[in-house]
Amino acid sequence: MKNKRWFPVAYMFVVTVFFSAVIIGFSQVTEQRVKANEALAFEVAVLKVLPGLYDLNTGAVELHRRFTEEVQQPSDDSAGAYTLKQNGQIAAYALPFSGQGFWAPIDGVIGIEPDKKTITNIVIYQQRETPGLGAEVAQRKFCDQFINLTMAASDKPVVFRRPGEPLNSGEVHAVTGATQTSIRLEKIINDALKNWRERINAKQK
Amino acid sequence: MKSQMTQLAREGLWTNNPIFVQVLGICSTLAVTNLVLNTTVMCVALIFTLSLSSATVSLLRSFTPRNIRMMVETLIIAFYVIIVDVVLKAYWPQMSENLGPYVGLIITNCIVMGRCEAYGNSNPPGAAFIDGFFNAIGYSFVLLIIATFREILGMGTFLGHAVPYFSSEYWDKWIIMVMPPGAFFMLAIVTWIFRSIQLSKQEKKK
Numbered sequence: 113m114k115n116k117r118w119f120p121v122a123y124m125f126v127v128t129v130f131f132s133a134v135i136i137g138f139s140q141v142t143e144q145r146v147k148a149n150e151a152l153a154f155e156v157a158v159l160k161v162l163p164g165l166y167d168l169n170t171g172a173v174e175l176h177r178r179f180t181e182e183v184q185q186p187s188d189d190s191a192g193a194y195t196l197k198q199n200g201q202i203a204a205y206a207l208p209f210s211g212q213g214f215w216a217p218i219d220g221v222i223g224i225e226p227d228k229k230t231i232t233n234i235v236i237y238q239q240r241e242t243p244g245l246g247a248e249v250a251q252r253k254f255c256d257q258f259i260n261l262t263m264a265a266s267d268k269p270v271v272f273r274r275p276g277e278p279l280n281s282g283e284v285h286a287v288t289g290a291t292q293t294s295i296r297l298e299k300i301i302n303d304a305l306k307n308w309r310e311r312i313n314a315k316q317k
Numbered sequence: 318m319k320s321q322m323t324q325l326a327r328e329g330l331w332t333n334n335p336i337f338v339q340v341l342g343i344c345s346t347l348a349v350t351n352l353v354l355n356t357t358v359m360c361v362a363l364i365f366t367l368s369l370s371s372a373t374v375s376l377l378r379s380f381t382p383r384n385i386r387m388m389v390e391t392l393i394i395a396f397y398v399i400i401v402d403v404v405l406k407a408y409w410p411q412m413s414e415n416l417g418p419y420v421g422l423i424i425t426n427c428i429v430m431g432r433c434e435a436y437g438n439s440n441p442p443g444a445a446f447i448d449g450f451f452n453a454i455g456y457s458f459v460l461l462i463i464a465t466f467r468e469i470l471g472m473g474t475f476l477g478h479a480v481p482y483f484s485s486e487y488w489d490k491w492i493i494m495v496m497p498p499g500a501f502f503m504l505a506i507v508t509w510i511f512r513s514i515q516l517s518k519q520e521k522k523k
Contacts, residue, residue: 120382127377127389131396138400142407149410216417240417244351244472244495289492 154221155179157237158206161223162196191311193224202226207308211300214292216240218249218300222258228312231270234258234301246293257284269305272298322447329451332515335428336459337508342428346460347500349419353476356464358405358412360457362420364450366397367429371449373397374437390433391424398423428456459511463503471495 113119139146156175159166165178183206184195193205203226210219218239223232236250248254263269264282272286272294273279286294335341349359373393374381381389402420405413413420423429432452437445469475471494473484482488493499 114380114382120385123380123382124385124388128392131392135396135399135403139403142403145407146403146410149407153410238414240414242496243349243355243415289496 152176153237154208154219157221157235158183158194158208160235161206161221161233162194162204163223163232165196189315191308191315193308193312194221204232207304209300209304210238211296211303213239213241213296213300214246214290215242218297222301222305228309229263231258231261231263241290241293246287246290248287248290249293249297254284254287263305263309267306268298268302269309270298270301321444325444325448326451329448329453329455330458331455334455334459334511335431335452336456336504337511338515339428339431340508341431342426342456343504345419345422345426346463346504347497348422349416350460350464350500350503351467351471351495352415353461353464353468355412355415355419356460358409358416359419359423360453360460362398362401362405363423363426363428363456364453365401366394366423367432367453367456368446368449370394370397370429371432371437372442372446374433375440375442375445378438386438387430387434390430390437394429394433395424428452459507462507463500466503467494467499471499 152172152175156166159175159179162183165182166175170178182196184190184197186192186194190202190205193207195205196203205224205226205228207222207224208219209222210217212218216239218236218241220234220236220238222234224230225232234255236255239247239250241247241249258270261270261284262281264271269282271283273283275285275288277285279285286298329335333339336343336346345359345363350356370390370393374390377389377393398421401423402413405416405420432449436448440448465475469480469483470491473480473488473490483490491499494503
């Protein structure tokens with residue numbers, strides 16, 4: 113049988129079916145967990161940029177509860193941002209953003225105060241930039257620069273400056289050795305902020 | 318059996334080390350060695366993939382037609398790598414994110430295919446498993462040496478913890494160590510040292 117011409121084809125077919133079946137079964141078992149992890153990564157990012165909702169020692173279940181109960185889903189009025197309401201007033205916005213990085217998409221969330229000018233925080237929860245270089249944009253050292261940053265009224269709400277240059281209001285330092293990632297991230301963030309600002313100002317006029 | 322095992326261990330770890338003797342799998346050596354934690358997970362993934370795929374190739378060796386054996390090998394390797402990838406995504410999403418595409422790239426790691434071809438194809442499953450295991454360990458320890466130096470010199474940390482002196486302002490971080498060229502330098506130095514030791518030992522034997 114082994115010498116038959118059809119044997120290699122049939123053999124390959126059987127082997128492929130077998131291994132594929134095992135993988136399909138395996139990934140179905142873990143599918144929900146994987147999806148839950150992805151969803152939770154986003155929810156945690158939203159909680160982190162909103163004031164007073166996140167602390168390190170909280171478990172996944174509690175974080176998920178906080179997200180579903182305390183954070184308002186995006187609406188037309190918030191121009192696509194998640195909101196946190198306190199006493200019926202909007203206490204903060206959480207605006208998701210995403211776009212193409214150097215290697216793969218970068219996804220994150222920006223927190224904005226009700227004045228729509230001050231950034232409370234920024235979290236990048238999904239990126240595949242170069243480890244040690246571009247990937248530093250997801251580290252607190254870089255992201256902490258956005259805390260209490262006032263957006264410029266111009267076309268570029270946040271300007272990335274070269275590391276070491278003096279900073280004015282609305283400016284942060286880019287990441288050393290990661291020019292490409294920095295350029296792309298600057299554009300992603302500014303596009304998201306500009307777009308949101310236009311929409312929300314139009315809404316409230 | 319026992320002497321065969323020590324023989325396989327010695328070959329995988331030292332006399333026929335995949336990195337500095339066979340010079341296989343260099344691609345991943347360059348890619349994942351800038352953080353020790355990432356390297357460790359990568360090495361565990363490789364140990365799992367290499368030993369099991371070598372054993373599986375060996376199990377099927379008497380059925381597999383010679384002309385399509387490479388396809389079958391690739392399929393088997395991909396199978397184990399996808400399992401690792403899914404497990405990481407489900408149970409350690411943080412690490413899965415850190416390693417990104419590199420887990421999937423184990424499929425193309427030349428050591429895995431190399432050992433399946435050189436050993437798994439012509440030896441019983443048990444021996445193939447042990448051979449794969451020790452080759453993966455031989456790969457891992459070299460990678461960990463490279464990663465330790467790269468992380469300390471390039472980022473001033475070890476496993477994410479700040480290392481005294483190297484994380485202070487007295488140490489000007491060698492950014493090149495974090496970038497791919499740093500891996501080339503480290504790899505060359507490590508290969509040079511280990512090969513010199515090997516060669517001098519061989520000289521003495523004569």
